[in-house]
Amino acid sequence: QAKRLGRNNVQWYQAEMEILQNKRLNLRAMLKQAIENQEFELYYQPQVEAGSGRLVGLEALLRWQHPVQGFIGPDEFIPIAEETGLIIEIGQWVIEQAATYNRSLQQRGLAELVMAVNISSLQFQREGFVEQLEQTLNKVQLAPKWFELELTESLLLENIEQVIHKLQHLKQLGISIAIDDFGTGFSSLNYLKRLPLDKLKIDKSFINDLVTDKKDAAITRAIIAMAHQLELKVIAEGVETLAQSTLLQKNVCDELQGYFFSRPLPADKLEVFLKNYLPS
Ligand code: C2E
Ligand code: MG
Numbered sequence: 603q604a605k606r607l608g609r610n611n612v613q614w615y616q617a618e619m620e621i622l623q624n625k626r627l628n629l630r631a632m633l634k635q636a637i638e639n640q641e642f643e644l645y646y647q648p649q650v651e652a653g654s655g656r657l658v659g660l661e662a663l664l665r666w667q668h669p670v671q672g673f674i675g676p677d678e679f680i681p682i683a684e685e686t687g688l689i690i691e692i693g694q695w696v697i698e699q700a701a702t703y704n705r706s707l708q709q710r711g712l713a714e715l716v717m718a719v720n721i722s723s724l725q726f727q728r729e730g731f732v733e734q735l736e737q738t739l740n741k742v743q744l745a746p747k748w749f750e751l752e753l754t755e756s757l758l759l760e761n762i763e764q765v766i767h768k769l770q771h772l773k774q775l776g777i778s779i780a781i782d783d784f785g786t787g788f789s790s791l792n793y794l795k796r797l798p799l800d801k802l803k804i805d806k807s808f809i810n811d812l813v814t815d816k817k818d819a820a821i822t823r824a825i826i827a828m829a830h831q832l833e834l835k836v837i838a839e840g841v842e843t844l845a846q847s848t849l850l851q852k853n854v855c856d857e858l859q860g861y862f863f864s865r866p867l868p869a870d871k872l873e874v875f876l877k878n879y880l881p882s
């Protein structure tokens with residue numbers, strides 16, 4: 603009996619693996635088509651200055667609507683895009699789309715905001731990344747000071763000398779740099795003093811229970827204090843409640859982002875939001 607169960611388990615496991623494997627192969631094939639078929643769309647989530655409530659930025663977040671499979675989230679397809687190298691093409695599409703849209707918001711007099719874009723490691727490490735970004739901003743006529751890159755800690759630590767070089771080039775162009783998911787990377791803090799950064803983005807895992815968990819509150823306060831000592835700005839992501847927002851304001855966090863202010867929105871809905879927004 604036990605033996606048969608064991609064998610069934612193995613068979614079940616293999617079947618499961620095959621399904622997973624097929625799913626990945628499928629996703630990979632579907633991803634190749636997605637750009638061409640215009641299945642990607644950018645959503646934009648507002649970022650607010652904590653002190654004044656003023657809107658200061660937008661984060662571009664990629665959405666994929668497959669005609670048959672329906673909505674597929676970035677946490678599912680970005681890793682596959684990275685494995686297959688398709689992230690290069692997709693990432694370039696995101697940059698151009700986000701920059702074009704930001705320029706359009708300015709030209710129509712709807713908003714003057716910094717557009718933040720998530721960048722994958724493979725994309726950033728590629729030779730010519732900064733030059734291509736500069737060209738794109740030129741082409742769409744967006745001033746670099748209205749553009750920001752969100753990079754992860756782990757990305758910064760691969761190839762540090764090359765990374766420093768690229769960051770210096772970006773800084774010189776006037777493009778700003780934020781460290782995304784700050785505090786989750788297990789990395790040494792040494793890089794904070796070596797790299798020309800502008801902003802730390804406190805990971806939402808610290809913000810979730812900020813109001814009830816003393817440790818999360820302590821870590822959050824410590825990150826804010828450290829950032830300010832290093833002359834960096836701080837933004838909190840995943841702000842969902844008034845209580846979180848109020849506490850972060852008290853702790854002099856510079857900027858706030860999360861469902862409490864707005865979910866990520868497609869362009870048309872964002873524009874309605876912008877027209878109706880009143881700083882509180
Ligand atoms: P991220 O850059 O850390 O983005 C924050 C995520 O938190 C987004 O998930 C956003 O929708 C979600 N979020 C925002 N406010 C709240 C809140 O108040 N509560 C909660 N629970 N969640 C909130 P999303 O859009 O599913 O993106 C997931 C991740 O996928 C991003 O994490 C980013 O790492 C990656 N990603 C998204 N778009 C791109 C892209 O264009 N390029 C690259 N390379 N990665 C992307
Ligand atoms: Mg981000």
Ligand code: MG
Pocket residue numbers: 782783803805806839
């Ligand atoms: Mg993040």
Ligand code: MG
Pocket residue numbers: 783
């Ligand atoms: Mg994240």
